[in-house]
Amino acid sequence: MSCCGKRDDDVLGSSRGCVCEVVRAIKDIQDNAVEEECRPCLTSCFLEPLGDLTAPSRRKPADTRVFVLKTKDGSPFHAFFRDGDRYDHDCVSIFFRVEEIFDNCCATLRVLEPKDKDHKEVDLLSDCGTKIKLSKICKVFNFESTDSCITVDLNCFCAVQCIKDVFLGICD
Template sequence: MGCGRFEESTSTGVLGTTSGRCVCDVLRFIKDIQDQVTDNDCPACPTNCFLEPLGGLVSPVSTQFDTRVFMLITKDGTPFKAFFRDRDRCDHDCFSVFFRVEDIFDGCCATLRVLEPLDKHGHEVNLLTECGTALKLSKICEVRDFRSSSSCITVDLNCFCGIECIKDTYLGVCD
């Protein structure tokens, strides 16, 4: 599925490209469980995007959650990044690889809220290199929490090869 992966056709036995709907299906599922916000037992695989209910990525489940944070992976294997409007007007570290699904429409398009990455002390994490031109992947490891931004992006989910669920959290998006 997706990224030009070839799959055998069941009717003809011929190889052909498929229309990568995997990421789209996962985000539909995440959107459904964000809308439900119910309790359930902890599953065996702690970062499976298909875990229900919201809170399943956290152990133990002891608080209320409204968001499943995820990253999208591009064709070259790197995390997709997006700009967000930063609350600090003095710095320029306003790119993130973390998202919350807000809506899915027209088959496989989605509106995603860009989430501000925070360290264990609640300070934002600059994910860019010193010159600010590329992602510094090692900085992703410093991220422990998230803050909702006011920035959203609309994407074609068929353009991504993978999705990695990171954490279930409460952002108070609808408060």
């Protein structure tokens, strides 16, 4: 058996998992982003053009579709990052930007730092610092690019949820 209860031959053969296909679509949409496109979107990861998933207007063009991956048990996948603030301990995020997809649904994901309405850091960890505290996710409204990336096998996730389209100023 492999991830999400699929047999290994289901995952490795010609059929790809839906998470892989959605992340491929996100990458294509990001690559085809055009500044003038400004139509409102709903919440589907497949909606084009790249634009704000949560509000019809935006000040800057979007270059990133922020998404969350979920594991077999439904919990959000997380990764570590380093930011420029050496005094804090908010080094975990569940938010990603796809940078590259290669081989059999492997991807390089950029870890995005969660920020609140005032662009202040949001620490997603519980008070004891050992688990993601889901109630803190509701405080996240903005995102900042980090220099931290992670390589993942997209076939090992059971769900992908698109969160928001944002402008991070990342060069392709």
